[in-house]
Amino acid sequence: MKNLDEIREVVRDPYGYAKKYKAKTHKKIVGYFCSYAPEEIIWAAGALPFRIFGRKGNIHLADQHLQSYCCSLVRSVLEEALSGELNFLDGTIFPHTCDSIQRLSDIWRLNVSFGFHTDVVLPVKLNTDSAREYMVSVLRVFMADLEKKLDVTITDDALKASMTLYDQLRSSLRELYEIRAKCPDIISGSDVYHIVKAAVIMDREHLLTLLSGVVQELKQKKPDGVKLDRKRVVISGGVCDFPDIYPLIEEAGGSVVWDDLCTGMRSFEGDFDKTADPIEAIAGRYLDRVVCPAKHSGLTNRADHLVRMVREKAAQGVIILLLKFCDPHAFDYPYLKNALDREGVPSLLLEVEDQLPSEGQLQTRFEAFLEML
């Protein structure tokens, strides 16, 4: 598939893409690390919202600022900032997430010389009226701030156009997920990973065109001959920047049919309230979608959601990815596992750092887990 080749190419070298894109379009590029970054506003400001995932290994500059018990995501993005690899960014925004990202923001502000730095201190609690009011006011302040920093005016029309684009992009991604859930053989997990990652890196309009093409093609594609009897699994966790995990699961006889990842479904879930004021609609979506464990919206909603996904998508098991030193996810793990156990859904905990455990070890663990399902 030509469209997929282009997407894979971008994801293979995101920073190379960003630099070329910038040279060609003269657009500004705004970096971020978290699915609560209000991308719609950045795009409406004429800039490219660009999610940073950090590198694998080779961290030494960041060691001057962060202890070894800080997660590899935070340490590696700081490394890339300090080494200048990210200096194509015109600015970076820091939505408030966890204790580590919170301090990363301070350290970045004090030590990184390129681009602007903006904190977006969102509420942690999302399920009250006062939190809603605060979220809306923070997004308005952010928009005004961004206008100043990028020296642009964000018109209502631009904002609405951006929201329409995001709406289309998100519904296409959900459509892709639904197609895969119905027929997991139709597209590989690795391809889906590339598309979802491209959706937080690439020019969003162009990606929408490519993605629509992929979805159309998949819809017409007849599953070839033999229907494989794969075990259906859901992946849950935070950031999953591991394309290699999908072929390993597939080789072991499984298929990822859905996910609850912040680099997955959580980043494109939820719609805007079409009747609301644009900023209120953007805030509303962030408030109502399934939470990251660093946020609060009720006591059981993450587990309820996970169990519901498993049931709805007829999954047989859940693979829980846990980034070492990620406190919010690690605190949620026992409760998620217990909720799954109660429903008789087996789960596998996979602790990861910036790199996956060895391939052999993963193969064995996936095989054992999938066999059990």
Added chain:
Amino acid sequence: MAEEMKVLDPEKEKRKIQSVKKMKEIMTAYYIEAKTAGETGKKVAWITSGGPVEPLIVMDVIPVYPENHGAMIGASRMGAALYEKAEAMGYASDLCSYACSDIACAPINGGPIGGLPRPDMLICCNNICGTVLKWYEIQARYFNVPLFILDTPFCHTEYTREMRKYVSRQIDEYLRFLEEHCGKKYDYDRMKEVGKLSVTGQKLWQAVLDTTMHKPAPMSAFDAFFHLALIVTLRGTQQAVDYYEMLLAEMKKRIADGIGAIPNERYRLLWDNLPVWYRTKWLSEKFAAQDACLVADTYTSAWCGSLKYVDENNFLETMAECYTRIYLNIGVDEMAQTVMAMVYKYDVDGIVMHSNRSCKPYSLGQYDIQRIVEKQKGIPSLMLEADMTDERKFSESQIETRIDAFIEILQEKKRKT
């Protein structure tokens, strides 16, 4: 009999702080009252250490502090065993040891006081970390009791108008929550009294800490770690005010009598981060043996650090700002400035930083603070890798070597000046 037979070292005896006995009595009575709340019909609320306790005092709710519990667990060296239990429950081995040991205590009534009294409600203020949010969610599910979250946005560089409005609205929600779960109207008149007592208590605590500006310091940070308990747990009560008046008088008397916390104070040091609860005695002796006194710390002073934002005649309205702009809820650069101010105030020769694996908001950023202070004032610092409650993360020989090397640096510096 045995007591009488023991030969007391008069040199050591005169350095003992007399108020300790009173503090132990108060804390014992407090825990007995809390543990017997079921019989007296009083309600119990678990609250985070940086949370607004005053409204609970107003409503006659007994505040109980799982973090204080964590400190007791650490001091009685039960941390590692409870932590292992938490690991068996599925909690990762690098999570906050306060949270893990408390979570592990709940189902077995474990720990030094046989578990905390069952809560009727939970009050979580995230001004100290994001961990308390997860911890209180876990306990709210376990005990199946209502949870109130006071969400205090992080002040990286400023306390904005939007934050003020959000936190103020939540203070109001907090009072409504208490009315609902206590079944009575909020008593605004009593709030005024409690607010004043809280401010008086905080000022007294600051005054106690400030006695260490004197050379030699009449008490050390290790003493402050102990005497801190009341300003955390009983802030807003007459009892806390009375106690700190007594402690302040004792400190003033020690100054008048020329009694220092250690026999020969040569180096004055500042401690950063939570105590290493299971090693406070060891560390205190280790430093004292080198003539180094930890005269101040960023931890115990956090309970009076917001005094600049409070209006004691208008406590309720200024509460939002006080609870939002505390030491751990501000940017690294503002923290560094706070440390600098303490370096000047207490005339400090060096800084001892506890890089505490349990506490990311306190520890991440320490390297930058270290550099800022070193650059601006030429103050050397020592980084000790440990954990506040989990004794498995403390390497005695390594820490001993590092302390010795640090004292040598201080010696060298003193010799030059």
